Amino acid sequence: MINFEHCIRCTICVENCPVFRVNADFPGPKQAGPDAQRFRMEKEKSVDKWVLLCSQCKRCNMACPCGVYPAEIILQAQQRYGLQHPRTLAHLLFANNYYLSALGSLTAPVANKVASTKIGKKIFHAMGITTYIPFPKFSFKTMKNEKKKKSKAVKKVAFFYGCFINFYRPDIGRKIIRLLESFNVDVVLPEQWCCGLPALGNGNLAIARYFAQKNAASLSNYIDAGYDVVYTCTSCGLCLLHDYPGILEISLAKKITENTYDLHEYIIGLIDDGYIEPQFTKVKRKIAYHIPCHLRALGIGYPAAKIMAMIPGLEYEIFDDTCCGLNGSYGFKKTNEETAVQLGTRAVSLIKKTGAENIMADCGSCRMQLGGLSGMDALDPAEIICESLGITEGK
Amino acid sequence: MGLIQHDVIIIGAGVAGLTAGSILVEKGYNVALIAKGEPTACLSTGCIDICSLDHDPLHGVSHLPDEHPYHLVSRAVIRESIEKFKESMVQMGFPYTGSPESNRYVLSALGTFKTTCLVPSTMAAAPQDEKDDLHIITFSGLKDFYPSYITARRKNASFSTYDASASTTMGLATNFEREDFLEKFLSWLEKLNIQEGKIAFPAVLGLESAATITQKIEERLRCKVFEIPTIPPSMPGRRLFNALKDYFRKKGGMIYWSWPVSGVEKTKKIIEAVTTPSEGRPKSLNAKVFILASGSFVGGGLTARRDTIVENIFNLPVFVPGQRDNWFDSDYFSLNHGIGKAGIIVDSSFRPKEADWENVFVCGGILAHTDVLKNGCGHGMALATGYAVAASCMGYIK
Ligand SMILES: Cc1cc2nc3c(=O)[nH]c(=O)nc-3n(C[C@H](O)[C@H](O)[C@H](O)COP(=O)(O)OP(=O)(O)OC[C@H]3O[C@@H](n4cnc5c(N)ncnc54)[C@H](O)[C@@H]3O)c2cc1C
Ligand code: SF4
Ligand code: SF4
Numbered sequence: 001m002i003n004f005e006h007c008i009r010c011t012i013c014v015e016n017c018p019v020f021r022v023n024a025d026f027p028g029p030k031q032a033g034p035d036a037q038r039f040r041m042e043k044e045k046s047v048d049k050w051v052l053l054c055s056q057c058k059r060c061n062m063a064c065p066c067g068v069y070p071a072e073i074i075l076q077a078q079q080r081y082g083l084q085h086p087r088t089l090a091h092l093l094f095a096n097n098y099y100l101s102a103l104g105s106l107t108a109p110v111a112n113k114v115a116s117t118k119i120g121k122k123i124f125h126a127m128g129i130t131t132y133i134p135f136p137k138f139s140f141k142t143m144k145n146e147k148k149k150k151s152k153a154v155k156k157v158a159f160f161y162g163c164f165i166n167f168y169r170p171d172i173g174r175k176i177i178r179l180l181e182s183f184n185v186d187v188v189l190p191e192q193w194c195c196g197l198p199a200l201g202n203g204n205l206a207i208a209r210y211f212a213q214k215n216a217a218s219l220s221n222y223i224d225a226g227y228d229v230v231y232t233c234t235s236c237g238l239c240l241l242h243d244y245p246g247i248l249e250i251s252l253a254k255k256i257t258e259n260t261y262d263l264h265e266y267i268i269g270l271i272d273d274g275y276i277e278p279q280f281t282k283v284k285r286k287i288a289y290h291i292p293c294h295l296r297a298l299g300i301g302y303p304a305a306k307i308m309a310m311i312p313g314l315e316y317e318i319f320d321d322t323c324c325g326l327n328g329s330y331g332f333k334k335t336n337e338e339t340a341v342q343l344g345t346r347a348v349s350l351i352k353k354t355g356a357e358n359i360m361a362d363c364g365s366c367r368m369q370l371g372g373l374s375g376m377d378a379l380d381p382a383e384i385i386c387e388s389l390g391i392t393e394g395k
Numbered sequence: 396m397g398l399i400q401h402d403v404i405i406i407g408a409g410v411a412g413l414t415a416g417s418i419l420v421e422k423g424y425n426v427a428l429i430a431k432g433e434p435t436a437c438l439s440t441g442c443i444d445i446c447s448l449d450h451d452p453l454h455g456v457s458h459l460p461d462e463h464p465y466h467l468v469s470r471a472v473i474r475e476s477i478e479k480f481k482e483s484m485v486q487m488g489f490p491y492t493g494s495p496e497s498n499r500y501v502l503s504a505l506g507t508f509k510t511t512c513l514v515p516s517t518m519a520a521a522p523q524d525e526k527d528d529l530h531i532i533t534f535s536g537l538k539d540f541y542p543s544y545i546t547a548r549r550k551n552a553s554f555s556t557y558d559a560s561a562s563t564t565m566g567l568a569t570n571f572e573r574e575d576f577l578e579k580f581l582s583w584l585e586k587l588n589i590q591e592g593k594i595a596f597p598a599v600l601g602l603e604s605a606a607t608i609t610q611k612i613e614e615r616l617r618c619k620v621f622e623i624p625t626i627p628p629s630m631p632g633r634r635l636f637n638a639l640k641d642y643f644r645k646k647g648g649m650i651y652w653s654w655p656v657s658g659v660e661k662t663k664k665i666i667e668a669v670t671t672p673s674e675g676r677p678k679s680l681n682a683k684v685f686i687l688a689s690g691s692f693v694g695g696g697l698t699a700r701r702d703t704i705v706e707n708i709f710n711l712p713v714f715v716p717g718q719r720d721n722w723f724d725s726d727y728f729s730l731n732h733g734i735g736k737a738g739i740i741v742d743s744s745f746r747p748k749e750a751d752w753e754n755v756f757v758c759g760g761i762l763a764h765t766d767v768l769k770n771g772c773g774h775g776m777a778l779a780t781g782y783a784v785a786a787s788c789m790g791y792i793k
Contacts, residue, residue: 008693012433014565015628021569024561062652065432065695245674257675299653299671299678301427306649318644320652321637346569350603 004034004073006066013060013070018323019053022342026053029060032077033070040077045084051077053336055327056201057293058238075200075247082203143173143189151186155275157266158190158222160215160240162233163198164364174393175386176232176263182391183267183276188227191218196248197239198329209248216244216252219260229260232382234295234362235328237262241298262295264303264362264381280388282313287384288356290347290370291320292363293327304362304381311388317354322347324361326369340369348374360384401427403788404669404682406656406708407696409434410774411759412688413639414476414781415788417483420646422789427680428648429669431655434636435693435760439773440624441598441631442501443480443491443513445473447771450498452512459770464762467743468783473775476782477513487638489606492519495775499523502595502623504540506548509624510771515631517600517609520593520619525549528592531623532584536562539625540597555587567599568630571608581615589618598622598630605634635774651680656689656708664753669708684788687711687739687747688759688781696761697737704737709755711747714740714763730769738763744787745780754791758784 013029014020020028032051040046051074060070143166157180165173180187192215199208219229231237240260245253261269270276291302308316325343330336348370351359359370359378371378386392403419405412408430419426446465449455453473456465465473477495484491493499493513500508501521514521522529531542531554542554557580561567570576584594594612600622601608613620624631644650660668660679668681689696689708697713698705699722704713716722716733724731740748740763745756758780760767767773 010438010693011628012437014563015437015633016433020563021565024566063433065434065693067431067655241675253674257673260675296652299651301649301651309647346572 003066003068004037007034007064007068008066010065012063012065013068016059016063018057018059018325018343019055019339023053023339026050029054029070029074033060033073034068036077037073040080046077046081048077049081049085051081052203053339054078055323055325055330055336055339057323057327058297059293059323062296072246078203079200079205079247083205087203143170151181153184153186155183155185155270156225156227157185157187157230158219158227159187160192160195160219160229160231160236160260161189162231162236162364163194164233169364169380171393172380172383173232175391176382178391178393179382179386179389180230182389183270183278185270188222190222190227195236195239196243197235200239200243200247201328201330205247208243209250212239212244212248212250215240216250216256220252220255223255223259227259228266229256230263230266231260232263232362232380233364234262234292234298235365238294238298262298262300262303262362264307265300267385268303268306278310278389280311280385281390283311283384283388284313285315285384286355286357287314287316287360287379288351288354288358289316289318289381290322290324290351290359290361290366291318292361292366293323295362296320304360307385308360308381311384314384314388316360317356319347319350322350324366324369326365328365331369341373344369344373351376401425401680401682402792403427403684403686404429404680405686405688406430406669407434407688407690407694407759408636408640408650409688409690409694409759410436410635410639410777411690411781411784412686413643414480414778415686415688415758415785416648417639417643417646418479418782418785419788420643420648422785424789424792426648427651427682428643429651429654429656429671429680431653431695435690436636436639436774437632438627438629438693439632439635440501440509440511440629441515441633441635442509442511442518442624443477443493443774443778444510444771445477445495445498445512445775447498447510447512452495452498452775455770456772460764462740462764463770464741464765464780465772465776467741467745468779472783473779476778477775479782480778481513483642484638487642488604489634489638490516492516502545502621504544504597504623504625506545506552512775515622515634516606517598517622517631518624520621521623522593525551527551529595530554530587530589530592531595532557533597534559534562534567534599537564537567537597537599538562539564539628540623545595545623551592557583564597564599564625564628564630568602568605571599571601572604577608577611581612584612584616589616591618593619593621596620596622597625599625600630602630602634602637605630654678654680659709661752664751666709666752666754683792684754684756686784686788687755687757687761688777688784689761691738691760691765691767692734694760699734699737706739706761709747709750709752711739711755711757712749714738732768735766735768736764738765740764744790745784746787756784756787756791 161173193211196208196211244250325340331340367378402424405428445452446455491513529552535558546552656669658670668679670679716736722734759777
C-alpha cells in the first residue's frame with residue numbers, strides 16, 4: 001500500500017495531523033511520509049528519529065484525496081527505526097504493556113497504591129512515563145477469570161475485550177457480556193493476548209507479530225466453531241482488521257477480518273436482521289460523543305451513534321475532528337507529554353463549549369485522557385445502552 | 396450484513412455532495428455520505444465564485460456556452476441555493492457576505508485582486524480599490540505569506556511582524572483559538588498604534604471561531620480588519636469544509652470516512668449498492684439513490700489516461716475534449732485548457748446521459764463543460780447543482 005508517488009503535495013494531510021498542529025519538531029505527514037520516502041534507502045541506516053513523533057492516529061490516511069496513506073509509510077519507517085536503534089526504556093515497557101498490566105492486575109492493590117504515591121510518580125518519570133493524568137487503576141478481577149454461562153443461542157460471539165477492559169475496567173466488559181446475553185447471544189471469552197498495537201506503535205514489529213499470531217490462532221478456532229469475533233476497543237479492532245493482514249502479515253488474517261465486528265456494528269446487525277427488537281428506555285443525559293481516530297479509520301461509519309439515535313431522551317453531539325492526544329501509550333511517554341496535553345486540552349475545551357454533561361468514547365484510552373483532563377465522566381457507549389435497557393454488571 | 400438501508404448515498408464530501416446531503420436530510424431522508432478523502436474546498440480560498448465573467452454573476456451565467464451545466468438550473472435555483480448556503484453558514488457561526496447580484500474582490504497574497512462573489516465575514520472588509528491604507532501583520536517564520544509582494548504593488552501599504560512561536564498557518568490558527576494568546580497578541584497590536592486604514596492578516600485568525608476573533612480585533616483596535624487567503628494549507632477553505640460537514644451532521648446525516656468506492660452492485664438499470672476494498676468480508680452500502688459528487692481530477696472523480704479520461708466509480712461515459720493535444724494550452728497559466736471541459740454530460744434531471752442507470756444523479760465539479768477556472772464558477776456551481784440534484788432525487792424517490 002506504499003503509494004508515495006501519488007502525492008500531489010496538496011498538504012491536506014498536514015492540516016489534519018494533530019501532532020503537527022502542536023509540535024514544531026514533527027514535520028508532518030507529507031514530509032515524514034511521501035517526501036522522506038524518496039530518500040529512505042534499503043541499505044542505509046535510518047536517521048529520521050522524528051518519525052517516532054507520529055502517533056499513528058491515521059488522520060492523514062483518511063484525509064488524503066490521492067490514496068497515499070502517509071501513516072502507513074511512516075509506520076514502516078518507525079519499525080525500521082526501531083529495529084536499527086537501541087530502544088528507550090519507555091518504548092520497551094509499553095511494547096510489553098500486556099505483561100506489565102498482567103503483573104499490575106495480579107498485584108492490583110499494591111500496584112495502584114504505588115502508582116499514586118509521590119515515589120511511584122518519580123519512578124514513572126525516571127522511566128520516561130508521564131503522570132499528568134492518573135495512570136489507570138489496575139483491576140484485581142480481570143476478564144480472564146469470568147465464568148461462562150451455558151446457552152443454546154443461535155448467535156455466538158467470541159469477545160475480544162482487549163487490555164484496557166481486561167486490566168482496568170472489567171466491569172464494562174462484564175456489562176457487555178450481560179448485554180449480548182440479553183440479546184440471546186452466546187458469549188465466550190477466547191484465550192487472548194494484547195492485540196499487538198502498542199508494540200507496533202513502539203517500533204517493535206517482532207513483539208507485535210508474536211501477540212498477533214497467538215491471537216489469530218485462538219480466534220480462528222472459535223471462528224471455525226461458528227463464532228463471530230466482536231471487539232469493543234476500536235484500536236484493537238483496527239489492529240485486527242487492518243494490521244494483521246497488513247504490516248504484520250499474519251497468515252490467518254483473512255479469516256479473522258472476515259468474521260470480526262465492532263460491538264455496535266454487530267448489535268445493529270442483530271436489529272437489522274430482526275434477531276432482536278430492543279426496547280430502549282429513556283436516558284436523560286447530554287453527551288459529547290468523541291469519535292476515536294481509529295473508529296473513523298475503520299471505515300464503518302459511527303455505529304454507536306446509530307444506536308444512540310434510538311435511545312429516547314438522549315442528547316448527543318458528535319466530535320470527530322479532534323484527536324484526544326493520548327493515542328494509547330503514545331501520550332504516556334515523557335517525550336510526547338506536551339503534545340498529548342495540548343491536544344487533549346483543546347478537545348476538552350471544544351467539548352465544554354457545548355454544555356455536555358458526560359463524554360462518551362468507544363476507546364478506553366480516549367476516555368482516560370478526556371475524563372482525566374476534564375474531570376467529567378467519560379463513558380463507553382455500551383454503558384449507555386445498558387443503562388437504557390436496565391442491564392447491570394451482575395445479571 | 397448490510398447495515399440498515401439508506402434512502403440516498405452520496406459519494407464525495409465536497410461542496411456539491413454536502414449541499415445535496417444537507418437538503419435531503421432536512422427533508423427527512425436517511426442519507427449517508429461516503430468519502431475517500433477531503434475535498435478541493437480545503438485547498439480553496441473559502442470564497443464562493445459563482446461566475447467571474449461579469450460584474451453581475453447571474454448575468455455572467457447567462458452568457459456561458461449552451462452546454463454549461465449552469466443552464467440546467469434556473470436563476471431562481473441559483474439564488475435559492477445561495478440563500479440556503481448563507482443561512483446554514485450563519486447557523487454554523489461562519490457567516491458569509493455578498494449576494495449573487497454582484498461580484499466583489501478579495502486581496503490576494505500577491506497583492507492583486509481576485510474576483511469572487513460571496514466572502515467569509517473575515518474578508519468582508521477587503522479593499523475594493525487602491526485607495527485604502529493597509530497595514531499588514533505577518534508572523535515570523537511563516538513561509539507561505541510574503542507581505543512584500545503586496546507592499547511592492549500598493550503604495551499605501553506597510554507591514555509589521557509578530558513572533559507567535561508558530562510558523563505554519565495551521566499552527567497559527569490553533570494559537571489564535573487560545574484566549575491567552577489572543578490577549579497577548581492584542582496588546583502587542585495596540586502598541587503599534589495604527590491610526591488610519593485597515594489591518595490585514597494572512598488567513599490564520601483561528602479555525603472554529605474565526606468570525607468572532609476577527610470581530611474582537613476590530614472592536615479592540617477600532618478599525619477594519621480583514622484576512623488575505625493564503626496558498627494551501629488554507630484555513631478559510633478548511634473552515635468552509637468544516638462548517639458544511641458539521642451542518643450536514645447536525646441535521647442527522649452520517650459520514651463514512653475511509654471509504655474509497657471501488658465497485659458497484661447492480662441489477663438491470665438499478666445500482667443496488669456501492670462497495671469499497673476490504674481486507675475481510677465485503678464492505679458495501681446500499682440505497683435507493685446514488686449521488687455522484689466525486690469531483691473532477693483533483694477531487695478524484697476523473698482520471699486521465701494516455702488518450703482517454705475515465706470516471707472511476709460507475710464507469711460513466713465521459714466527455715473528452717478531443718485528442719490529447721487539445722487538452723492543454725501551450726501557456727501553463729492560460730485559463731483555456733481544454734481539459735477543463737472534461738466530465739459527465741447529464742440530462743435535465745442530472746442523470747448521466749447515454750448511461751444505463753435510473754437511480755444515479757451527478758453534480759458538482761465532475762460535470763462536463765464546467766470550465767471552472769475559466770468561468771470562475773467553482774463552489775457556486777457546486778452549490779447550485781447540489782441543490783438541484785437533491786430536488787431531482789426527491790422526485791425520483793416519490
Ligand atoms: C486548488 C483549488 C482551489 C480552488 N479554489 C476555489 C475558490 O477559491 N473558490 C471557488 O469557488 N472554487 C474554487 N475551486 C473549485 C472548487 O473547489 C470546486 O469546483 C468545487 O468545490 C467542486 O466541488 P465538488 O463537491 O464537486 O468536488 P470535490 O471538492 O472535488 O470533492 C470530491 C469528493 O469526492 C470524494 N471522492 C472522489 N472519488 C471518490 C471515490 N472513489 N470514493 C469515495 N469518495 C470519492 C473526494 O474524496 C472528495 O471528498 C478550487 C479548486 C482547486 C482544485
Ligand atoms: S498518523 Fe496522525 S500523527 Fe501520524 S502523521 Fe498521520 S496524522 Fe500525523
Ligand atoms: S494529502 Fe496526500 S496528496 Fe496531499 S500532500 Fe498529503 S500525501 Fe500528498
